[in-house]
Amino acid sequence: MVKITIDGKTIEVERGTTILNVARELGIEIPTLCDHPELTPYGGCRLCLVEIEGFRTLQPSCTLPASNDMVVHTNTEKVRDARKFILSMIFSERNHFCPYCQVSGGDCDLQNAAYAEGMTHWPIMPNWKPYPVDGSHPFIVLEHNRCILCRQCIRACNELVGNFTLSFEERGADSNLVADLGIPLGESSCVGCGTCIQVCPTGSLIDRWSAYQGKETEVEKTNTICHGCSIGCGINILTRDNRLVRIEGDWDAKINGGVLCDVGRFHPMVEQRERLLTPMVRTNGQLKPTSWDDAISAAAEKIKNSRGNLFGVASTRLSMEALNEFKSICDAYDAKSIASTEEFPAVSAPFKVAEAYGKAFESKMDEIKDADCYLLIGEDTTKDHQVVSFFAKRQIPFGAKLVQISEISTGLDNFSDESLLIEKDMQSKFIDALENLLRKKSDKVEEIAKLYKLNTLQIENVVHILSSAKKVVIIFGSRYDFNNSFEVLSSLVSLNEQLKGKLITTKGNINSTGASLIGISETVENVDSEIAILAIGDEKLSQNFSKKFKKGISSIIFSSYISPLTANSDIVFPVQNWLEENGSFINSDGHILKSKAALEAPEGVFSNEESLSKLAKVLNVDKHDRWKDYLKKTPAPVVINKYRSK
């Protein structure tokens, strides 16, 4: 501990704490432009200079650790003059003319800092050098003229996302932000996660949708979870006049700590499917709009007449509450089968293994964040469940090793120490062979190499990496079909025990785990019941999925959007999408997450839960127990719990 005095206030802090952080602890404000709590201090903008007794020059408080008996002044004339001078230099370096900038008026750290210093103008003539604007990326616009070279985006790209796309070229005033080796951002290795936009203090990195749509003070913020995949990242949804403006990662969210992928941040912005707005019933071969009451009684009639011949399909994007309603209806009318919309049985293997074990065998996602070796298998985590790959990739500079077992080449090839191409039906046997090598039960490296068409050096290297790692995390993906996922996962469980590692499975959708716990886990094979009831919510289903329904099946569908599936149904109910509903979800690492509505639904469109309960009421279905009771009935692959409140 060291004792330090700032502006007359004395405090004891941990050795190594920066003066800036001590000041924050004391409630003393020091302006900064390049500092971010989630990023390593850089000391680039110099705005945080402070005067320290005994020091010849002003010192940057963001990089200088506090030392014993230091006496710091943050608001002397010398400091204030330096700040004004620094701001003048930054303003005059590029095109920082506020009236034409989209972040002007409260969202710009540079402008706010100048206001705070009471600057009415800057005395230095600007450097009239034009810089290019890079609009090549589908989501991100890179406006070099507004860049203040603070490197927050570069540090975010490296330290939080582990993608290492952004960096600088040249020096001094010629320094320029570049993607890869100076190619347009849209052609670079950028994964479009948008974390750089979220940290940019000026209008240099902006997204196409929220630009000029509303300032921070003009939008409403809803803190909720992303429904893009099973991770359930914490997000803030920014809306204005019931319109989606922007989605930001929640820095305080325990699961993702602020980072998001393009699926969470940008894909909801480009949603173009047409909404269903009224219930419809097929009469004389045509779907005709009708009232809720009529549609509900028509649906109830159909279900009553086909007791025991009902096929239920529910989306794993629905909340626990909605799934519970759905299951209650299906059970009350003796449904032949209740399946999920998932085409890959992403959660079936983990649940089967859990059943065999009788207890949870998976670890929580947090384990990924501090491991030094990753074995990734079964999906390209640069495409699905991307945030998982961010957690692993960002450990690479700290010496973490990545080993990948995959059928095809993936986006992680460039990051992997070893990438082993092995066909899916041989992966289980290979993992067993690998385990035997690690256990030193076998030393037939050459034989294995030959069998799996690999190089002996590759296998030796993988054995070396796995055996010398301090903490191995095995990440099992979701891209398997029924035949091999259980075998592969069983082999991995055994390998994991040998390595004393942590095993994580990524599963599928936001509520895949919850759906399995409630008993909705089968995949849809050929449907040959008389009548199908589908609660697909806002899910986008492939044509392949629609083909599984034989012609002549009468179907009742609850859907947010118009699709070939709704066009072929006999009774159609409009439902709210994920932005409009409240609900509970269980993510891939077993956390019970609450989702909050950010937008108001169109009139006459109810939540999935409410719509299904309207039907249940007319059918006289008593709702099952509370959904939470299911959690104790089925052994889950991972411990189910809640996050402690913040």
Place this chain on the structure above:
Amino acid sequence: MAKPTVASDWLAGCAGCHMSFLDIDERIVKLIELVDLRATPITDLKEPDEEGVTVGILEGGINNTYNEFVAKQMRARSKILVALGDCAVFGGVPAMRNFFTLEDALKRAYVETPSTDESGKIPSDPELTKPTIVRAVHEVVKVDLFVPGCPPDADIIFYALSELAQGRMPKLENEKLMWN
């Protein structure tokens, strides 16, 4: 004691700051009680009195030799010179042309516009003022008070003028700076 005198003029701007000045509405009557409003571009008298004024106000940046002349004359004839609005404070919208060469900007304006036929040429009469790089007023003459904003809010203009009229230097700080 005689009332303080005020004169204003506009340079490379859009007249918007003067319009914002008019937005002080009926408060202009109060202001007239305090000051003697002399030459402005929107009244009959166009040039500041030779014997000088207390407060001279300039809107717009300086983008040619005539603007330079007007700015220097206003400086010479006023005790306190106010740069009103973003163009006067740092160049504003007109200064965007500084990111191109002057030749390119003139060519764009006089030759390349869609409505110009093949006879279009850059005017070069020696009697014409010479275009220059666009500068903030303080790049050419000393400025005593900067009132930023695009345009500055009418309330801020009224505050600044009424303070000056009563012999005080206005303090533009905090929310008074935030014209958005």
